Amino acid sequence: MLVAIIWGLAIILLLFSLFQNRAKTWRALIFAWKFFRSMALPVLATIWAIGFLLSFLTPSIISRAIGQESGWWGVTLAALFGSVVLIQAFIAFPLAGSLLRQGASVRAIAAFVTTLVMVGVITAPLEAKFFGRQFTFWRNFLSFILAILIALIMGSILR
Amino acid sequence: MKKFFSARNILILLALTNILVYFFAPAKALLILSNARTYLLEMLSVMPPILVLIGLFQVWVPRQTVERAMGSKSGLKGIMMAILVGTAAMGPLYAAFPLGVSLLEKGASLFNVAVFLCVWASVKIPMIFFEIKFLGPDFAGLRLALTLPSIILISFLLKTILKRRSFYEKT
Numbered sequence: 001m002l003v004a005i006i007w008g009l010a011i012i013l014l015l016f017s018l019f020q021n022r023a024k025t026w027r028a029l030i031f032a033w034k035f036f037r038s039m040a041l042p043v044l045a046t047i048w049a050i051g052f053l054l055s056f057l058t059p060s061i062i063s064r065a066i067g068q069e070s071g072w073w074g075v076t077l078a079a080l081f082g083s084v085v086l087i088q089a090f091i092a093f094p095l096a097g098s099l100l101r102q103g104a105s106v107r108a109i110a111a112f113v114t115t116l117v118m119v120g121v122i123t124a125p126l127e128a129k130f131f132g133r134q135f136t137f138w139r140n141f142l143s144f145i146l147a148i149l150i151a152l153i154m155g156s157i158l159r
Numbered sequence: 160m161k162k163f164f165s166a167r168n169i170l171i172l173l174a175l176t177n178i179l180v181y182f183f184a185p186a187k188a189l190l191i192l193s194n195a196r197t198y199l200l201e202m203l204s205v206m207p208p209i210l211v212l213i214g215l216f217q218v219w220v221p222r223q224t225v226e227r228a229m230g231s232k233s234g235l236k237g238i239m240m241a242i243l244v245g246t247a248a249m250g251p252l253y254a255a256f257p258l259g260v261s262l263l264e265k266g267a268s269l270f271n272v273a274v275f276l277c278v279w280a281s282v283k284i285p286m287i288f289f290e291i292k293f294l295g296p297d298f299a300g301l302r303l304a305l306t307l308p309s310i311i312l313i314s315f316l317l318k319t320i321l322k323r324r325s326f327y328e329k330t
Contacts, residue, residue, distance in 0.1 A: 002205075002291055006209065006288045010207075028211070031214040044199075045169045048170065048195050050195065090206075093289055109294070117281040118306075126256065127252075131259065139313070142317060146309040150309060154305065158297055
């Protein structure tokens, strides 16, 4: 169902774009192809790693590390990890999804995904150059706190 | 160090490990491959249209459009446009930094720029489909529904803190 919607949307917009401007549509497809080429190997490596993860890490191991049993520790670990790393969503979402299916808690995964997009420790020096240190510190700090809050709420609603 | 951990080398390492596992536990090695294949098929079922959407957004909504959407003034309508366009424009958070600065220069408030940055970082239309695919509609929907009010709160607190301490200076 979801797959059909995405394909339908992409095809309709593509035809619409083609109708409006051929050269632009061609550029869009070339951009998509280049993006695919840059992502292909990392994504393939991630998928293979997920294969290992699903075969070796049993739900009980994952559950102890970042599952319901892990409590605060799991959420904190996931949030810190999400804050520090700089990962493409194309890699992060399948990985997070596979952990979720293997027994990770919604809380931990939500903390990871939310901090991943909102908090950037690695990009903080760059952010400070544009907006100043105070702005950067408070934006990231507040985002981190709210991310934990979002994770806790999501964990209590989705089980 | 960075060269060693390239995607290609990791792939080679994974392949060698997989072969090694095959010698000790053939069933396990095949299980790894079949698990990976399931995910590969799931990925391939959504990746082409999402890439096409990203390409189309990239061409039709380039970064300059975000600025132009603001117009020369930065009223509520302007910033709403910038935020809306920001969900369609592609690029990581750091791509939005120069845009945020130029919004400030056009007179947008600190609150509005903070909202713009946070929305840019956390809401990307093509990626929402991707999140639904791998984390489920409940997860993606709830995260989005909780993130938007959080962004308003973050930006409000940010504005209050920086104003009270009169810390904010343009760098």
